[in-house]
Amino acid sequence: MRHGKYPFIVGFLILPVILYVVFVIGPYVQAFQIALTNWKGVSATPQYIGLENFTKLFEDEVFWAAVRHHGVLLLAVPAITIVIALFFSFLLNVAGGSKGGNLRGIWGSKFYRVVYFFPQVLAVAVVGVLFQAVYRPDETGVLNGLLNLVGIDNIGWLVNTDLALWSIIGVIIWQGVGFYVVLFSAGMASIPKDVYEAAALDGAGRFRLFFSITLPLLWDTVQVSWVYLGIAAFDAFALVQVLSVDRGGPDNATTVLPLEIWRNAFTYFKFGYASAMGVALFFMTITFAALTLRVTRREKIEF
Amino acid sequence: MASIVLRGVDKIYAGGVKAVNGLDLEIKDGEFMVLVGPSGCGKSTALRMIAGLEDISGGEIHIGDKVVNHLPPKDRDIAMVFQNYALYPHMTVEENLAFGLKLRKMPKAEIQRRVVEAANMLGLEGYLKRKPAALSGGQRQRVAMGRAIVREPRAFLMDEPLSNLDAKLRVSMRASLNQLHERLGVTTVYVTHDQVEAMTLGDRVCVLKDGVLQQVDTPQNLFDRPVNLFVAGFMGSPAMNFVTADLVRDGIAFANYRLPIPASTFTDKPGLGDYIGRKLIVGVRPSDFEDARSANGHNEGWARIPVRVSVTEELGSEINVLFTIDAPPVMHKDALALAQDAAGDEADGSLPLGGGKSLWTARVNSRSQVRPNQDLELVVDTHNLHFFDPESGLAIGHPANVRG
Numbered sequence: 187m188r189h190g191k192y193p194f195i196v197g198f199l200i201l202p203v204i205l206y207v208v209f210v211i212g213p214y215v216q217a218f219q220i221a222l223t224n225w226k227g228v229s230a231t232p233q234y235i236g237l238e239n240f241t242k243l244f245e246d247e248v249f250w251a252a253v254r255h256h257g258v259l260l261l262a263v264p265a266i267t268i269v270i271a272l273f274f275s276f277l278l279n280v281a282g283g284s285k286g287g288n289l290r291g292i293w294g295s296k297f298y299r300v301v302y303f304f305p306q307v308l309a310v311a312v313v314g315v316l317f318q319a320v321y322r323p324d325e326t327g328v329l330n331g332l333l334n335l336v337g338i339d340n341i342g343w344l345v346n347t348d349l350a351l352w353s354i355i356g357v358i359i360w361q362g363v364g365f366y367v368v369l370f371s372a373g374m375a376s377i378p379k380d381v382y383e384a385a386a387l388d389g390a391g392r393f394r395l396f397f398s399i400t401l402p403l404l405w406d407t408v409q410v411s412w413v414y415l416g417i418a419a420f421d422a423f424a425l426v427q428v429l430s431v432d433r434g435g436p437d438n439a440t441t442v443l444p445l446e447i448w449r450n451a452f453t454y455f456k457f458g459y460a461s462a463m464g465v466a467l468f469f470m471t472i473t474f475a476a477l478t479l480r481v482t483r484r485e486k487i488e489f
Numbered sequence: 490m491a492s493i494v495l496r497g498v499d500k501i502y503a504g505g506v507k508a509v510n511g512l513d514l515e516i517k518d519g520e521f522m523v524l525v526g527p528s529g530c531g532k533s534t535a536l537r538m539i540a541g542l543e544d545i546s547g548g549e550i551h552i553g554d555k556v557v558n559h560l561p562p563k564d565r566d567i568a569m570v571f572q573n574y575a576l577y578p579h580m581t582v583e584e585n586l587a588f589g590l591k592l593r594k595m596p597k598a599e600i601q602r603r604v605v606e607a608a609n610m611l612g613l614e615g616y617l618k619r620k621p622a623a624l625s626g627g628q629r630q631r632v633a634m635g636r637a638i639v640r641e642p643r644a645f646l647m648d649e650p651l652s653n654l655d656a657k658l659r660v661s662m663r664a665s666l667n668q669l670h671e672r673l674g675v676t677t678v679y680v681t682h683d684q685v686e687a688m689t690l691g692d693r694v695c696v697l698k699d700g701v702l703q704q705v706d707t708p709q710n711l712f713d714r715p716v717n718l719f720v721a722g723f724m725g726s727p728a729m730n731f732v733t734a735d736l737v738r739d740g741i742a743f744a745n746y747r748l749p750i751p752a753s754t755f756t757d758k759p760g761l762g763d764y765i766g767r768k769l770i771v772g773v774r775p776s777d778f779e780d781a782r783s784a785n786g787h788n789e790g791w792a793r794i795p796v797r798v799s800v801t802e803e804l805g806s807e808i809n810v811l812f813t814i815d816a817p818p819v820m821h822k823d824a825l826a827l828a829q830d831a832a833g834d835e836a837d838g839s840l841p842l843g844g845g846k847s848l849w850t851a852r853v854n855s856r857s858q859v860r861p862n863q864d865l866e867l868v869v870d871t872h873n874l875h876f877f878d879p880e881s882g883l884a885i886g887h888p889a890n891v892r893g
Contacts, residue, residue: 380575383542384636388589389563398588402579 214468221461227451232458239462249463252434252443253470255351256420259358259442260474264415267359268408271366274302276396278367279374280382299371303364310361314428317357318344321429344431347439354429354440358422366411373407374400409482413475420471423448443467491553491643491676492518493539499547500534500700508534510700511548519674523691525681527723527830531700532680533648539678540569540646553643568637569646572653574629576621582608582632583617586639607635610669627658634669644676651686663689684724688712696720698826704889713873716889718882719823721772721875727809728827729772730849731819733879736764741771741874744815748792748871758886761876769885770819772875775809778851780859781866791868798863799848803855810851810859810867818847823882 225232423444434441451460541562715721734743
């Protein structure tokens with residue numbers, strides 16, 4: 187068998203590896219290369235300028251604003267989304283108590299399950315347009331209209347620099363929760379129901395049931411969700427692009443790195459500078475993923 | 490500790506399926522009660538209703554002197570051992586044992602004392618820091634027991650706790666369960682489909698079929714005086730042999746055999762005389778047979794029947810002799826239910842027999858050294874014949890049936 191083993195493995199791997207190298211590794215390497223030049227997108231022989239792009243990056247206020255926003259997104263989006271999704275999926279699956287030997291959700295849980303998933307199937311552009319109507323700063327906005335009814339003045343959801351980013355975070359969470367409800371529901375379904383029953387006999391109420399049984403047994407799923415949501419927090423390009431005032435405004439209050447990269451590359455044609463930003467984003471994402479996986483690592487739980 | 494009383498308890502599932510039907514049962518303080526029956530007979534449902542894991546559709550359940558129908562499980566002061574152990578997989582053995590006590594806000598020192606005590610009792614001292622995944626099946630089973638013991642509840646409920654263990658371990662755990670019950674003396678309700686477990690563990694055994702109580706009695710009484718065809722066939726292994734026979738003046742006739750019936754039987758079983766000249770169902774325990782050669786001496790009341798052996802199962806000290814008799818199998822609904830239960834999921838578990846023949850089992854001493862396809866003369870202890878009404882399947886002359 188010896189002579190047949192390596193050709194066999196290589197035969198299977200060669201095509202995917204070639205595709206991966208050409209379309210993933212290649213562009214990354216190229217980005218690292220372009221980041222060291224002052225290429226404007228036209229010249230056939232771009233000039234190498236060393237690390238000048240990176241030193242400029244460190245003095246660029248817009249870049250730091252974007253990094254700060256990613257920091258906020260990174261803390262807020264996964265935490266809030268996961269908490270809300272856990273709460274909903276617990277209500278949908280366990281909180282209704284046991285009937286006829288099956289754990290059930292609260293009344294109407296099948297209906298809510300569908301409703302929660304709706305935002306997930308909408309295209310980002312549609313969501314953007316939808317929330318422009320919701321967040322409109324005058325009394326024709328859905329939110330302001332409602333607030334006017336209870337006597338609160340119009341709020342500039344997307345035009346107030348202190349509020350704009352949080353308004354967008356709200357939309358990201360609104361859109362994301364449904365998926366994680368489904369994910370956590372699947373996780374909860376895989377917990378044997380007699381474990382819940384044993385806990386009920388041991389005297390655990392809903393609250394204890396959640397924190398002592400459900401959450402620890404769901405930890406793997408939560409951890410994966412955290413990584414997904416964190417990586418999504420490094421993106422947020424499409425929603426900011428569609429929803430925010432002046433694409434990342436007002437006054438760069440909502441801008442994010444992918445948006446700045448896109449702007450620098452395709453509006454200002456500073457491909458070298460944009461690539462430097464891309465390299466910075468690459469390292470941030472990698473660091474985040476490695477950190478999360480390390481920090482949240484736990485023993486594998488077997489049922 | 491407390492007694493548990495069920496009064497007319499019903500369980501009706503959505504769709505009208507009646508899992509438990511008017512169950513009346515009184516479990517005395519400190520008693521080991523076994524609920525036994527084929528799968529789907531409602532025994533687990535009954536247990537889960539006592540635990541509070543299932544709603545009660547009708548009737549009342551008392552634990553101690555309290556009606557617990559609407560009490561949530563945690564307020565019933567009972568502990569349950571599940572078939573799949575239901576240990577908390579993310580907690581160590583120690584945390585598993587202590588969880589219920591912590592939730593009841595017990596002082597730390599007391600929790601520690603109880604956990605250590607239970608661990609010693611069950612031989613779990615060395616495993617307290619392990620997680621369930623790192624334990625064997627038997628050890629997990631003991632942790633599940635320990636979790637019930639530390640609570641010091643008024644009653645233990647056990648739902649087929651030994652069915653996931655291998656045969657040898659099951660026997661030794663059965664013995665430990667017996668010891669534990671002797672030592673703690675806590676009221677125990679134990680559900681099983683294994684009649685050997687039921688016989689060996691129970692102070693009393695309750696046989697259920699299709700959600701209806703058949704008979705509650707001590708294991709020996711169930712074996713010796715089953716109330717109907719179903720109980721007779723369910724208790725005892727190998728199962729009782731049945732045949733439809735004619736009762737004549739002083740004996741029964743079936744196939745080409747004729748067995749005399751001792752006069753004492755007619756006095757013991759009032760009402761049996763009324764069946765003279767009619768058909769009834771006769772039951773013979775395999776253990777009431779013996780090889781005629783090795784049964785020399787006690788011939789009184791023992792009738793001889795010559796048979797042709799078709800299969801033998803050698804068990805070391807005994808041999809199960811399977812032979813056919815020239816009589817059609819009993820088609821009573823109880824007998825069919827038993828056959829179905831024995832066959833399990835298979836469409837037909839028994840050997841295909843030619844028309845009008847049924848397969849009987851006799852248990853003889855291994856000294857008989859009988860081999861398949863030999864002719865063998867068996868003796869039957871005619872004192873221990875069982876008689877059942879061919880219509881109702883009720884045991885003729887059983888006190889419970891005579892009264893009604």
